[in-house]
Amino acid sequence: MIEYEKDAIVQPYVTEYIRSEIRENIGILAELEQYASEHEVPIVQPETAKLLEVLTAAKQPHNILEIGTAIGYSAILMSEICPEARITTLEFDGDMASLARDNVARAGLSEKIEVIFADARDYISYIDRDGYYDMIFIDGPKAHYVYMIDDCMRLLKKSGVMICDNVLYKGMTCTDELVIRRKITIVKRLRKFIKAISERDDMVTSVLSVGDGVTVSVKLK
Ligand SMILES: C[S@@+](CC[C@H](N)C(=O)[O-])C[C@H]1O[C@@H](n2cnc3c(N)ncnc32)[C@H](O)[C@@H]1O
Structure with a gap:
């Protein structure tokens, strides 16, 4: 299990309790958690991983776009909970992208998960797949989330779900005192970013203090 982060946004005793009830992963996901911890690769926190699994299982998406692959952990997690899904995941670090591809292959998921070595900031503006994705998971360049909203909304199907991680950023988003x-x-x-997605009338958004802060939005029209 990944270690509890000291600058987390939720009281330690709450996180510790929640994590104590999360069943430990086995197989490749457990291996990747170990690798991430040893090599300081940021992957979704356990309670965020669980939220992602729940939303994926509920939505049963056919097509998922992920921005920020790292070693492929969250892509494999989503694929395991929803084997029907086709996942396109974008990563702009070449070494990370090739490691993710190896991990996806080891998990036997190369047919389902496509790792693309690209800068998502440019790439998503060129994807010609309007209304194609049932789910978009953004877990990459935090400073650019705000500039990705329009493209993500264009790419998302009506009733599609957009999930963004680290939006409360160790609490700094909430108060200047921590910045x-x-x-x-x-x-x-x-x-x-949070203001913009909260004000849009073509989507509905909930900001959750899960992990490092997560927004969950649904495209209404
Ligand atoms: C938090 S990690 C992703 C973790 C992964 N989603 C998981 O939970 O297993 C963020 C990743 O986004 C990548 N990234 C940052 N900016 C990016 C960009 N503009 N385009 C694509 N990937 C980017 C980083 O290289 C890093 O590997």
Whole structure:
């Protein structure tokens, strides 16, 4: 199990309790958790992983777009809970993308998960698949979430679900008191992002204090 983060947004005793009730993964997911912990690769926190599994299982998406693959952990997690889904996942670090491809192959999921080595900021503006994705999981460049909203909404099917991780960013999004100077731009943009998606009338959004903060939005029209 991944270690509890000291600067988490939820009281430690709450997180510890929630995590104590999460069944430990086995197989490749357990291996990847171990690898991520040893190599300091950021992957979704256990309670965020569980939320992602629940939303994926409820939505039963045919097509998922993920922004931010890292070693392929969350892509494999979604694929295991919804084997029918086709997942396209974008990663702009070449080494990470090839490691993710290896992991996906080891999991026997190469037919279902396509890892694309690309900068999502440009790539999503070129994808010619309007209304194609049932689910979009954004877990990459936090400073650019705000600039990705229009493209993600274009790519999302009506009633599609958009999930974004790390939106409360260790609490810094919520209060200036926690903001570290060198993170100010990211924090300002995350605030803009939450404001923008909360104000849109073509989607409905819930901001959850799960993990490092997650938004869950549904496209209404
Ligand atoms: C938090 S990690 C993703 C973790 C992964 N979703 C998981 O839980 O297993 C964020 C990843 O996004 C990638 N990333 C950051 N900016 C990106 C961009 N503009 N385009 C594509 N990938 C990006 C980083 O290289 C990093 O591997």
